[in-house]
Amino acid sequence: MKPAPFRYIVAHSIEEALAAKAEHGEEGRFLAGGQSLVPAMNFRLVQPAVLIDLNPISELAGIERADGVLRIGAMTRYRALERDAIVWRDLPLITHALPEIAHPQIRNRGTIGGNLANADPASELPAIVRALGGRLRARSAISERTIKAADFFVGALTTALAADEMLSAIELPVLPARSGTAFLEMSRRRGDFALAGVAAVVTLDAEEICRNARLAYCGLGDRPIHATAAAQSLIGERLSEAAFAEAARLAQDAVDPQGSVHASKGYQRHLAGVLTRRALRTATERARHGH
Amino acid sequence: MSTRYFGAPIPRNEDRRLLSGQALFVDDVELPGLLHAAFLRSSIAHARIRRIDVTTARKRAGVVAIYTAADLGDYWRPGPLLVPPPPIAGLMFNQRTQVPLAKDKIRHVGEPLAIVLAENRYLAEDALADIEVEVEPLPAVVDLENALSESAARVHGDVAGNIAARAHQRKGDYAAAAAKADHVIRRRFRYDRGASNPIETRGIVASWDARAGHLTVWDTTQAPVFLRNGLAGMLGLSERQVRVIAPFVGGAFGPKIMLFYPEEVVLPWVAIKLNRPVKWIEDRLEHFFATTQERGQIHDAEMALTRDGKILGVKDTFLHDTGAYDPYGLTVPINSQCTLLGPYVVPNYESSFTAVFTNKPAVTPYRGAGRQHGVFVIERLLDIAARELGIDRAEIRRRNFIPPEAFPYNNEIIYQDFAPLEYDSGNYGPVLDKALDMLGYERFVTEEQRRLRAEGRHVGVGIVCYVEGTGIGPYEGAKIQVQANGKVSLVTGIGTQGQGHYTSFAQIVADRLGVDVRDVDVVTGDTDQFYWGAGTFASRGAVVAGNAVNAAATVVREKILRLAAEHFECAEEDLVLADGAVAIAGVPGKSIRLGELALKANPMRGAVRPGTEPGLEATQYFGPPRGATANGVHAMIVELDPDTFVLTINKYVVVHDCGTVINPLILAGQVHGGVAQGIGNAFYEQLVFDDQAQLLNASLADYLLPTALDVPRVELGHTVTPSPLNPLGIKGAGEAGAIPVGPLFAQAIEDALGLPAQGVELLEIPLSPNRLWELVMKGR
Numbered sequence A: 001m002k003p004a005p006f007r008y009i010v011a012h013s014i015e016e017a018l019a020a021k022a023e024h025g026e027e028g029r030f031l032a033g034g035q036s037l038v039p040a041m042n043f044r045l046v047q048p049a050v051l052i053d054l055n056p057i058s059e060l061a062g063i064e065r066a067d068g069v070l071r072i073g074a075m076t077r078y079r080a081l082e083r084d085a086i087v088w089r090d091l092p093l094i095t096h097a098l099p100e101i102a103h104p105q106i107r108n109r110g111t112i113g114g115n116l117a118n119a120d121p122a123s124e125l126p127a128i129v130r131a132l133g134g135r136l137r138a139r140s141a142i143s144e145r146t147i148k149a150a151d152f153f154v155g156a157l158t159t160a161l162a163a164d165e166m167l168s169a170i171e172l173p174v175l176p177a178r179s180g181t182a183f184l185e186m187s188r189r190r191g192d193f194a195l196a197g198v199a200a201v202v203t204l205d206a207e208e209i210c211r212n213a214r215l216a217y218c219g220l221g222d223r224p225i226h227a228t229a230a231a232q233s234l235i236g237e238r239l240s241e242a243a244f245a246e247a248a249r250l251a252q253d254a255v256d257p258q259g260s261v262h263a264s265k266g267y268q269r270h271l272a273g274v275l276t277r278r279a280l281r282t283a284t285e286r287a288r289h290g291h
Numbered sequence B: 001m002s003t004r005y006f007g008a009p010i011p012r013n014e015d016r017r018l019l020s021g022q023a024l025f026v027d028d029v030e031l032p033g034l035l036h037a038a039f040l041r042s043s044i045a046h047a048r049i050r051r052i053d054v055t056t057a058r059k060r061a062g063v064v065a066i067y068t069a070a071d072l073g074d075y076w077r078p079g080p081l082l083v084p085p086p087p088i089a090g091l092m093f094n095q096r097t098q099v100p101l102a103k104d105k106i107r108h109v110g111e112p113l114a115i116v117l118a119e120n121r122y123l124a125e126d127a128l129a130d131i132e133v134e135v136e137p138l139p140a141v142v143d144l145e146n147a148l149s150e151s152a153a154r155v156h157g158d159v160a161g162n163i164a165a166r167a168h169q170r171k172g173d174y175a176a177a178a179a180k181a182d183h184v185i186r187r188r189f190r191y192d193r194g195a196s197n198p199i200e201t202r203g204i205v206a207s208w209d210a211r212a213g214h215l216t217v218w219d220t221t222q223a224p225v226f227l228r229n230g231l232a233g234m235l236g237l238s239e240r241q242v243r244v245i246a247p248f249v250g251g252a253f254g255p256k257i258m259l260f261y262p263e264e265v266v267l268p269w270v271a272i273k274l275n276r277p278v279k280w281i282e283d284r285l286e287h288f289f290a291t292t293q294e295r296g297q298i299h300d301a302e303m304a305l306t307r308d309g310k311i312l313g314v315k316d317t318f319l320h321d322t323g324a325y326d327p328y329g330l331t332v333p334i335n336s337q338c339t340l341l342g343p344y345v346v347p348n349y350e351s352s353f354t355a356v357f358t359n360k361p362a363v364t365p366y367r368g369a370g371r372q373h374g375v376f377v378i379e380r381l382l383d384i385a386a387r388e389l390g391i392d393r394a395e396i397r398r399r400n401f402i403p404p405e406a407f408p409y410n411n412e413i414i415y416q417d418f419a420p421l422e423y424d425s426g427n428y429g430p431v432l433d434k435a436l437d438m439l440g441y442e443r444f445v446t447e448e449q450r451r452l453r454a455e456g457r458h459v460g461v462g463i464v465c466y467v468e469g470t471g472i473g474p475y476e477g478a479k480i481q482v483q484a485n486g487k488v489s490l491v492t493g494i495g496t497q498g499q500g501h502y503t504s505f506a507q508i509v510a511d512r513l514g515v516d517v518r519d520v521d522v523v524t525g526d527t528d529q530f531y532w533g534a535g536t537f538a539s540r541g542a543v544v545a546g547n548a549v550n551a552a553a554t555v556v557r558e559k560i561l562r563l564a565a566e567h568f569e570c571a572e573e574d575l576v577l578a579d580g581a582v583a584i585a586g587v588p589g590k591s592i593r594l595g596e597l598a599l600k601a602n603p604m605r606g607a608v609r610p611g612t613e614p615g616l617e618a619t620q621y622f623g624p625p626r627g628a629t630a631n632g633v634h635a636m637i638v639e640l641d642p643d644t645f646v647l648t649i650n651k652y653v654v655v656h657d658c659g660t661v662i663n664p665l666i667l668a669g670q671v672h673g674g675v676a677q678g679i680g681n682a683f684y685e686q687l688v689f690d691d692q693a694q695l696l697n698a699s700l701a702d703y704l705l706p707t708a709l710d711v712p713r714v715e716l717g718h719t720v721t722p723s724p725l726n727p728l729g730i731k732g733a734g735e736a737g738a739i740p741v742g743p744l745f746a747q748a749i750e751d752a753l754g755l756p757a758q759g760v761e762l763l764e765i766p767l768s769p770n771r772l773w774e775l776v777m778k779g780r
């Protein structure tokens, strides 16, 4: 379990990193927290010729709020997000979900950018970014663009990033008042990837009618799945157990579980229903009474 | 003798070294010119080898040598049969043991085909990709029942039906008993494979000193003495030319008693051939293929009972997956066969098994070593009987216990140590009573469970009993020597892998010789320090080596008293050994340090009496006539989420009787660790092979070891029924925690979810939330 030979380049600025990436393309990989990349290299599942280390680039890390949007630098560590007061105030969904990701040691190193660029379909964050309607900033040496979360994840471990692009930041719109969120997952052990997980968002109006709802799933497809019909079924409703059950039923149709050594497709689909009901219950409760 | 230390929960002597990083593990061994080995392992389970071409690989910079089976010449030989089959009438056994490097045929994924020696492990692994292998794939033998069919492929070309062994044992007349029975239960039970996954994988460093003609091997083995003897034999050396050191080892659990692993055969050969030291450390990926595994069995069992729940007889026919090879003989299935009888009177028993070759890694004992399966079958049969006859689960067990006055109790069949399965001593009722009491069983079933169920909560209880055959022969030895600085040196031939030998053995010595327990320096597992021994397995360290230590300490004590009596010109009876000195009782100032006395026992001049031995030293051996039988009860309360089938353990109780206890703290550690492993086995761990015998979850991300969060606090109780088979009255405790956890989970989960009412029974291990969901759906 030793990696194949590779060259190691330390990037001191975004420009340096992008220049190196432009030069090496698919042969080169960015090194963020290394918590997915390095194990995969040790198994020789991936054998990049060049590693471009982003860790020294401080401008890639950090959380700021402007114009109702949280902008999170790609190299922001999980642990920083987990403990950030602004995140807790504006997007508690992230704060609730982060402890489900791996273990503290790994969260001290792992980054939001590395996670999203890695696009593991069982990972929590892609589903969360999808549920929050996030936008991903992609930069290359010559261009910069914004990709909607819905378009970013194109398959298992595959994103819309081009070979010369870096994910530089993630933008997440802050939710309106009377919004509630919940993240629930089932994994075999604490810190494992989810066999099924759901990020639920509901927004109520003053009359307690649901004005907006989003339901995104991890572990239940080759990418984060948004159950649009299920979410739509809630809008305009006064949320109740019956509404949750109907949304759960629709969500079960929307997910596309792949099955694994830990869970059959049937069990995963079953979990999608159970978790949807529970998450909606909690999210609605929070919309009514605050996080 | 004062017993200051024996029986006291003192902290472990070795922990300072372990926790401060001062303990030597195999991978800590660094030698000048050390080469690193990597093995090319088969990615296919069953195939004929056409060609292995290493020419390109040899050219890679940093690669020193590459060898295949062809290079080994006459040294290439199948490994020895470690345990011949016991003398059971009519037994059939096909010996097919593992080979150093696959030559003509590949029999499981991960079987080594070539060894690369390079300046470092990275380069060695790089070169693996350069080796060209051409094979003719064969259908893989995976499923135990299919393996037996006429049309199945053959793991070993000359073994029809893949039958590794068949054995039949009986006691009484089951058929006659069943004919008279009020009630007969029949079920099929399945138990699947797991891997031991010690925190330290296997590792070997071999170093040849050409000038001295001497080979040193550091190895994570549980059996250093046998490794030395075997290596000497294979290499044409005498035993004194080979030194095997099993230093600190980070867990072993049985698979490290296996020898000879291919790596163990090849590394010393390479070290001699290249005249350079060589290191190989098994990585975690290799561990899933290169280390032996355990636990695949299918049982068709029946139990005949009277209306009031008395067992009249048990009949069991089972298939045992022995993997690609059977170097460990029949220890595992024989243990299953014997341990099934449990703490119960089973007047009539008929048990036969077929061991089956499959294209999976070889099966040899892993903590429990077949005992799990036997306990699973009998305990589940009793659960079903209790339900069908309307008897309380604890009560049906109590009714069948062997009564205390019936010991020694002969089960009339042959055990793994070739001796009749005779339980030395036991008193089972109080163990069960104590467990029920600690669990609050009465209150739980009569009040709490009802109340919680009314609140919609799914809580259940499980109670299982087991016996553990421990402390088998043949023998172990110990040498004790008082050093001039007053410290006491103790060496023994067994190796240590975390059992606390540095403390428990020291406790025995410290009390005998009146020294501080920290002044006893223990060395284990170094064949140049102690020549003889068998190894650390079958919960025998404390029983067998412990009693040898006691015997040696007793002789040294006698020598001390004799010499001190001469020195003081007093009677031995007037002397006391305490605080590292011998003193005349009640006479202040009349005292001599043990170190000083040791010097006197080795005079530089003058004459000694004929027959005098120098020093305060003794070597003694101990071999029990047969194993000592420990027993216990595990009980737990669980809660299940009826929708996700996620399980929470609310309470876990173990009451255990392993005879006299040397150190309750160490014993608790043994039990806790065992329970953790048992929980893994019952609900988390499973080696998932596909129909080509490819392992689908060969990493710790997908092979789910329970973590600290999944293992509850274990409440531990003891009763003490000393073993009459050894002077210290000890029974082993190494496997007690792990053995009965499967049926405990099955019983408690069934109860929590009310499964029998839904027509669902849990007759397999491991279970998982996914599996529970599947079974419940099937029931609907």
Ligand SMILES: Cc1cc2nc3c(=O)[nH]c(=O)nc-3n(C[C@H](O)[C@H](O)[C@H](O)COP(=O)(O)OP(=O)(O)OC[C@H]3O[C@@H](n4cnc5c(N)ncnc54)[C@H](O)[C@@H]3O)c2cc1C
Pocket: A029, A030, A031, A032, A033, A034, A035, A036, A037, A038, A039, A074, A075, A100, A101, A102, A103, A106, A109, A110, A111, A112, A113, A114, A115, A117, A118, A120, A122, A123, A124, A125, A161, A165, A166, A167, A168, A191, A192, A193, A194
């Ligand atoms: C034991 C264990 C348990 C885990 N459990 C979970 C879990 O439950 N849930 C979960 O989500 N994850 C889990 N992980 C994975 C962990 O979250 C990783 O940290 C994460 O997936 C990758 O982030 P990273 O910063 O470590 O990225 P790296 O491993 O450094 O990189 C991952 C990939 O993304 C690329 N990359 C990195 N940064 C960028 C960028 N800015 N632009 C473009 N490409 C980039 C890299 O080249 C690489 O291909 C676990 C990991 C371990 C070791």
